[in-house]
Amino acid sequence: MPTIYQVLVNHEEQYALYPVARELPDGWTPTGFSGTEDECVAHVDARWSDTRPRSVRTAATAARIGGS
Numbered sequence: 001m002p003t004i005y006q007v008l009v010n011h012e013e014q015y016a017l018y019p020v021a022r023e024l025p026d027g028w029t030p031t032g033f034s035g036t037e038d039e040c041v042a043h044v045d046a047r048w049s050d051t052r053p054r055s056v057r058t059a060a061t062a063a064r065i066g067g068s
Helices: 037-047 054-066
Strands: 005-010 015-019 028-035
Touching: 005 037, 015 028, 015 037, 028 037
Parallel strands: none
Antiparallel strands: 005 015, 005 028
16 A cells, blocks of 8 residues: 655745654645655646745845846
8 A cells, every 4th residue: 555645834835745644744734735756746737836935936036136
């Protein structure tokens, strides 16, 4: 029987796959999606195109706006 995973997200809007049967790690929140590893990877790939942490994306945007 394959392991069922859930998709988690942290405060930096980074995603992770984590086995459903395990206790959630600190700082991570379930997105509500679970399935096989392949299904979860496809779900994350469809939603997470910019893998930089939110704080880095925000700083880059601020620098672009402030530097114009």
